[in-house]
Each structure stands twice: as structure tokens, then as C-alpha cells.
Amino acid sequence: MGLLGMDSTWGLAIWLALIIVGIYLLVRWHAGSFGYRCRKCGCEFHLSVLKDFITPHGLGNGGWKFLKCPKCRRWSRATVLQRTKEDS
Numbered sequence: 001m002g003l004l005g006m007d008s009t010w011g012l013a014i015w016l017a018l019i020i021v022g023i024y025l026l027v028r029w030h031a032g033s034f035g036y037r038c039r040k041c042g043c044e045f046h047l048s049v050l051k052d053f054i055t056p057h058g059l060g061n062g063g064w065k066f067l068k069c070p071k072c073r074r075w076s077r078a079t080v081l082q083r084t085k086e087d088s
């Protein structure tokens with residue numbers, strides 16, 4: 001009986017680990033696949049995985065993310081740039 005209880009605890013832990021790894025891979029892919037352009041100065045930049053994960057974003061106007069620009073240091077809804085094509 002004790003063993004069974006231990007198994008379900010492990011099962012839950014493995015489940016949680018899989019979910020966390022899944023989210024991490026998704027966010028890492030997202031951080032690597034998308035860039036952002038500041039609407040104030042036009043500077044294009046990329047985010048670290050953590051920043052990509054914690055910053056708020058929305059879907060209006062082809063996608064935006066509320067970010068502080070590394071160049072002009074102003075907060076704005078940065079335009080989302082997809083990087084599947086060659087940079088033009």
C-alpha cells in the first residue's frame with residue numbers, strides 16, 4: 001500500500017516535470033523564433049527565454065509585447081517579428 005502511494009507521488013512529480021520542460025521548450029523556441037521592434041525608435045532586438053516568458057503580450061496588430069527597448073530605454077508595445085524567413 002505504501003509503495004502505491006509513493007508511485008502516485010512520483011507520477012505527479014514526473015507529470016509536473018514534463019509540463020515544466022514542455023513550457024520551457026515552447027518558450028525557448030518562441031524566444032529563438034521571434035524578434036521585436038521598438039515602435040519608438042525602430043530598433044530590433046531579441047529577448048532571453050526568461051524575459052520572453054514573463055513579459056505581457058497581445059495579439060492585436062499582428063502581435064505585440066510590452067517591452068523596454070534596449071536602445072531608447074522606453075516602454076512600448078513592441079511589434080512582433082517572425083524570424084522564419086531570412087532577415088530582409
Ligand SMILES: [Zn+2]
Binds near residue numbers: 039040041042072074
Ligand atoms: Zn527604442
